[in-house]
Amino acid sequence: MIRTPESPLRTLRVMREGLVDRAEGRVDLLLETLVSREVFTRDDREDVLSQAGPRGRVRKVLDILDCKGEEAAGTFLLALCHLSDVTDEASVQRNVTTHTAEYSKAIQKHKAVLRRRSESMLYYNTRHGEKIAFSQHYVNLLVVKGHHSLELRKHEVLTFGQRRLALQSKAMEKRVIKPAQLFTNSAGGRPPKRVLVTGVAGIGKTVLVQKILCDFGESMEHLEFDFVIHLTFRDLNLISKPVSFRDLVLRKNGHLAKCVDAVLVNESKLLIVLDGFDEFKHYRSCNVDAFVTEPDEESEVAEVLSSLIQGELLPEASVLLTSRPMAVSYVPVGSIDCFAVITGFSTAEIRDYFQRYFQQEQEAQQMFEKVAANELMLTLCYIPAFCHIVCSILKDSGGLSRESPKTMTDIYTQYLVALLRTHSSGRVDVCDGRQGDVGEQQRHKETVLKLGKLAYQKLMDHETLFYSRDLEAVEVLHCTIISTFLDKTSVQEPGFTEDVFSFTHLTVQEFFAALHVSMAGEEVSPEVWEEHTSSHLHQDDAGEGGHLDLFDRFLSGLLSERNRALLSRCAGFEPPATQADVYRRGLLRKLQHLCESGGQVLTQLHCLFEQQDDTLLHQGFHPSMLRVNLSDVSLSAMDLAVVKHFLQDTTGVIAELDLTGSNVTANTLRALQPYLNRCTSLWLGENTLDMEAIQVLAQVLQSSDTLTYLGLGWADIGDEEVFVLAEAIRSRQSLKEIWMEGNRISFRGLSSLSALTPFPLQAVVAIWNDVSEEEAAALNAVSPGAGCFTAAFTDDSMWEQWGTWVLRRCQGNSAEKLLSVLQKVCPRQRTLEVPWTRRFYRQLLELIVERINQCSDEDDEDRDIRRKLQEFASALPTDVILDD
Ligand SMILES: Nc1ncnc2c1ncn2[C@@H]1O[C@H](COP(=O)(O)OP(=O)(O)OP(=O)(O)O)[C@@H](O)[C@H]1O
Numbered sequence: 083m084i085r086t087p088e089s090p091l092r093t094l095r096v097m098r099e100g101l102v103d104r105a106e107g108r109v110d111l112l113l114e115t116l117v118s119r120e121v122f123t124r125d126d127r128e129d130v131l132s133q134a135g136p137r138g139r140v141r142k143v144l145d146i147l148d149c150k151g152e153e154a155a156g157t158f159l160l161a162l163c164h165l166s167d168v169t170d171e172a173s174v175q176r177n178v179t180t181h182t183a184e185y186s187k188a189i190q191k192h193k194a195v196l197r198r199r200s201e202s203m204l205y206y207n208t209r210h211g212e213k214i215a216f217s218q219h220y221v222n223l224l225v226v227k228g229h230h231s232l233e234l235r236k237h238e239v240l241t242f243g244q245r246r247l248a249l250q251s252k253a254m255e256k257r258v259i260k261p262a263q264l265f266t267n268s269a270g271g272r273p274p275k276r277v278l279v280t281g282v283a284g285i286g287k288t289v290l291v292q293k294i295l296c297d298f299g300e301s302m303e304h305l306e307f308d309f310v311i312h313l314t315f316r317d318l319n320l321i322s323k324p325v326s327f328r329d330l331v332l333r334k335n336g337h338l339a340k341c342v343d344a345v346l347v348n349e350s351k352l353l354i355v356l357d358g359f360d361e362f363k364h365y366r367s368c369n370v371d372a373f374v375t376e377p378d379e380e381s382e383v384a385e386v387l388s389s390l391i392q393g394e395l396l397p398e399a400s401v402l403l404t405s406r407p408m409a410v411s412y413v414p415v416g417s418i419d420c421f422a423v424i425t426g427f428s429t430a431e432i433r434d435y436f437q438r439y440f441q442q443e444q445e446a447q448q449m450f451e452k453v454a455a456n457e458l459m460l461t462l463c464y465i466p467a468f469c470h471i472v473c474s475i476l477k478d479s480g481g482l483s484r485e486s487p488k489t490m491t492d493i494y495t496q497y498l499v500a501l502l503r504t505h506s507s508g509r510v511d512v513c514d515g516r517q518g519d520v521g522e523q524q525r526h527k528e529t530v531l532k533l534g535k536l537a538y539q540k541l542m543d544h545e546t547l548f549y550s551r552d553l554e555a556v557e558v559l560h561c562t563i564i565s566t567f568l569d570k571t572s573v574q575e576p577g578f579t580e581d582v583f584s585f586t587h588l589t590v591q592e593f594f595a596a597l598h599v600s601m602a603g604e605e606v607s608p609e610v611w612e613e614h615t616s617s618h619l620h621q622d623d624a625g626e627g628g629h630l631d632l633f634d635r636f637l638s639g640l641l642s643e644r645n646r647a648l649l650s651r652c653a654g655f656e657p658p659a660t661q662a663d664v665y666r667r668g669l670l671r672k673l674q675h676l677c678e679s680g681g682q683v684l685t686q687l688h689c690l691f692e693q694q695d696d697t698l699l700h701q702g703f704h705p706s707m708l709r710v711n712l713s714d715v716s717l718s719a720m721d722l723a724v725v726k727h728f729l730q731d732t733t734g735v736i737a738e739l740d741l742t743g744s745n746v747t748a749n750t751l752r753a754l755q756p757y758l759n760r761c762t763s764l765w766l767g768e769n770t771l772d773m774e775a776i777q778v779l780a781q782v783l784q785s786s787d788t789l790t791y792l793g794l795g796w797a798d799i800g801d802e803e804v805f806v807l808a809e810a811i812r813s814r815q816s817l818k819e820i821w822m823e824g825n826r827i828s829f830r831g832l833s834s835l836s837a838l839t840p841f842p843l844q845a846v847v848a849i850w851n852d853v854s855e856e857e858a859a860a861l862n863a864v865s866p867g868a869g870c871f872t873a874a875f876t877d878d879s880m881w882e883q884w885g886t887w888v889l890r891r892c893q894g895n896s897a898e899k900l901l902s903v904l905q906k907v908c909p910r911q912r913t914l915e916v917p918w919t920r921r922f923y924r925q926l927l928e929l930i931v932e933r934i935n936q937c938s939d940e941d942d943e944d945r946d947i948r949r950k951l952q953e954f955a956s957a958l959p960t961d962v963i964l965d966d
Pocket residue numbers: 204205206219220221222223281282283284285286287288289290358406466467468470587588589
């Protein structure tokens with residue numbers, strides 16, 4: 083209940099956001115009331131209606147009222163009180179009427195439909211008619227609530243200040259959860275409404291969605307919902323005309339035709355699942371301000387979905403969105419209440435998977451042991467899609483008679499070979515080199531290459547669906563083998579039915595696309611080849627924002643000696659050897675460039691790993707300085723294996739290892755320990771480093787003569803951790819600077835470092851900790867003149883270096899990453915009023931302008947990046963820059 087207060091205007095200002103919440107569902111009625119009482123003019127009304135979305139309109143109403151005085155504000159508050167009472171009553175009434183017998187019957191029917199749709203596990207290459215019961219084959223997936231960098235982005239509380247620190251520790255409360263817990267709030271508050279689940283290719287996002295549908299259909303979980311509506315972006319890509327949300331629901335759920343209104347009215351009991359955001363053709367257009375607010379309102383499909391995700395349409399409904407990480411920067415994260423990441427299988431789950439796949443306990447155990455004996459293969463299996471393919475290869479070969487796969491491409495290549503062999507009518511084992519049906523092998527090869535071409539074209543266009551005419555164009559429509567690699571669905575359009583195809587999995591499309599380019603024959607133009615290989619060095623990966631990461635890795639793997647040999651021996655493919663050499667030289671040049679400039683290097687390390695050639699680095703990799711930048715990527719077990727593989731093949735000092743925000747744990751540090759000893763600068767900030775991790779770090783400090791600069795900003799460390807580090811620094815005395823911004827360190831912790839200044843420690847940076855400037859001054863007084871301790875953002879020269887580091891991070895990064903760093907370092911409020919920041923901001927602005935100029939007008943993605951960069955440019959404190 084809102085009381086009419088002494089100063090209604092003041093109430094409007096103080097309760098602004100609360101009022102927006104309360105009035106958003108009633109803004110049209112309120113507006114009419116204000117016009118009828120002559121508080122608002124028609125022009126005011128137009129002004130309000132021109133705003134996007136109900137919340138935007140309420141904000142405009144409040145802005146106008148702010149200029150109209152106390153009486154107008156009072157009228158508004160009274161009208162809102164009145165409407166609240168009326169509409170609350172109406173909603174009670176509505177709830178009663180919707181819960182009729184018919185509504186309950188519709189729920190049961192819908193559950194039965196979902197049960198039917200989700201009863202089989204969709205495996206690649208499941209034979210038609212073959213059914214694998216979902217419930218028997220579903221293996222528990224590890225789902226972790228909380229996504230560090232996204233949560234920070236959401237709040238846009240940038241690197242500065244305690245607020246970020248508080249948020250960071252909150253974001254770090256990572257927990258493994260069950261799918262049903264995605265919509266609960268462990269702290270007991272309002273359950274999250276909009277949930278984003280991310281995870282890399284093949285990690286199980288679609289299967290998790292199927293689990294939710296299955297459990298709901300079985301009435302086992304998710305009982306807080308009456309209806310779960312499942313939409314995939316793959317299907318939504320097919321819609322090219324304006325559409326309403328109501329139509330979207332009915333397209334796949336004809337059985338709801340009679341009760342769709344009740345379903346939509348009861349929005350708080352509705353869960354909408356939107357699977358595969360990264361596959362959406364229009365994913366770059368979802369972070370916009372054009373909304374629809376009514377389920378019946380027709381608009382472009384991107385607008386309808388973006389309204390849903392942003393809570394402008396059906397704000398009380400729950401929404402679950404899944405995406406690969408590469409597209410999440412386009413999700414309007416401001417409206418997401420809960421972030422979760424699927425981390426795949428652990429060893430126990432891989433074992434369970436083998437058990438379910440092979441069913442015979444002894445066979446499963448034997449096969450598991452074969453995989454477990456090969457550490458790399460076991461690591462690959464944490465991704466369920468790979469685990470599945472490994473099992474099918476094992477089954478097919480009776481347990482790895484061929485060379486066991488070491489990389490992701492090996493797995494897919496062996497899988498392809500196995501499938502082609504299964505489809506050879508003569509069933510002669512061509513891999514033994516014996517004479518098979520050569521004509522048939524040739525036909526299969528041609529079909530696969532044609533499919534590769536299609537996969538490539540579609541991947542470049544961000545498309546995953548195609549039609550009979552596309553298959554016709556590459557002359558494969560009537561080849562029987564295509565059903566092995568493609569899924570077909572028939573779509574009912576008014577007046578006709580159309581067949582729509584997609585690869586059995588997006589990763590399969592990426593593999594085929596790479597296969598196409600790797601052949602580099604007549605089909606592949608020199609320009610295409612250049613684009614993906616030798617011009618590696620000049621290519622700004624930013625343009626694709628990670629879209630081609632997997633493709634790049636497959637391409638490298640397919641151009642490796644062993645996969646070329648396998649494909650040639652077993653499937654008659656002849657990838658040209660000279661091209662493979664050109665590729666390798668390009669890769670080494672790019673790698674060297676990134677190591678010298680400190681650019682993000684993980685994709686190239688994966689490509690190098692795919693080559694599995696220990697001599698490669700000796701052939702053309704001689705960087706003047708070794709800087710390995712792995713920042714801002716949550717490192718998986720496979721990533722770590724790849725990094726280790728690279729560092730092991732290098733010698734000498736590692737000038738810089740940047741693991742900022744890479745989800746580093748004690749285990750990561752242990753795995754990298756021999757290489758940490760070789761680092762001069764080691765950046766570990768923005769990771770939660772517990773005592774175990776600090777102990778590993780202490781061992782490094784005790785044994786390394788090289789480690790000179792250590793970054794531990796926002797690492798959630800306190801005094802106890804500093805004591806351990808101090809002891810270690812004392813014993814080796816080689817560390818010169820330690821940066822610990824945004825932690826929980828107090829005067830007591832810092833005091834333990836005081837005996838180590840000014841030698842060996844020349845700088846101890848501890849701003850945004852529990853230390854006051856006076857306390858820092860007291861610590862500095864112990865070694866006068868040295869001024870080693872810094873607890874405030876003041877010292878020009880030192881912070882200038884910090885600014886240089888930030889700039890370097892920006893320069894070395896893609897435009898996309900630059901955006902994410904900018905989000906951290908561009909303060910919304912002017913908190914940085916010290917002299918060096920002027921130069922810092924000016925340089926930042928120059929960099930932004932340079933990147934803006936690099937964006938092309940032709941490309942959607944470039945236009946989007948430019949728009950965002952321009953927003954940052956205009957948010958920079960230009961007065962500070964200009965009056966320098
Ligand atoms: N929980 C699970 N239990 C058993 N098998 C699984 C599970 N999760 C995934 N798989 C297997 O892995 C394959 C890939 O999973 P899924 O399609 O869900 O991945 P995804 O994360 O949606 O991938 P992408 O981003 O490439 O679309 C499935 O077809 C299935 O074979």
